[in-house]
Amino acid sequence: MFDPCAKCEEVLQPFLDRELSDAEIAEAESHLDECTYCRKRYKFEEKLRMYVRLACAEEMPPDLKAKLAALRTPLY
């Protein structure tokens, strides 16, 4: 178990969501380079997000697209 890092709290979420400016990204990356704790957390969160995305991706049932196309306005 590690001690929480205040810097990590502040930048981790927008950094992972690619919402930081270039300058902020550079600052976050330099922090990750020097902070083992944040680096571990960052990797964990990144993996977790990827897993959530993969686990929750469910393909559209094949007949649904045809049903949606049938809702289109008929051409006169």
Add this chain to the structure above:
Amino acid sequence: MSDGSTPETDARRIAEGERERARFEEEVLELADQVYRVARRLVSTREEAEDLVQETYARAFRSWRSYTPGTNLRAWIFRILTNLNIDRGRREQRAPATQPIEEGDYFLYNRLEAETGADDEERIVERLSQDGIVDALSAVPHDFRDVIVLVDIGDFTYQDAAQILDIPIGTVMSRLHRGRRILKQQLAEAAVGEA
């Protein structure tokens, strides 16, 4: 004064309008996979998701004139989707109590690390099952889940998610943060329960 319209120009205008509409409908249909993927995680069952997507498309096709060409079509259709989902009378849910910040955000990592004895982030995350993740996400209250689903599964920016849900961007960020903490808490509890 005449507006210069003749039966020929009227017919041309109507034909052009029809072509524009057909183009719009095709573009919206191309987004159907993405719309379904997000809808599936906003509601509990596959049937509900299919109904919601069909309602979304029926409304989109009806109100196509309210879309301004050149603006963000994805955001436009997802806004219809999330509004319809809210209109479907979903229940207001109270967010479960989360752990205090010091522990809460590290809850899952600490639990999994303690349990697996692993010190490798990938192996720790691999401990989670697909069903466990799906169940944990569905247990996150709607307001928080909507934001997670739009950003993590729909790939929307904070700004787009704010526009779609008609909430300030700061609220997107705070709900995302809180929602992910709830998700991790659910996952931690499930992972420990399975052990």
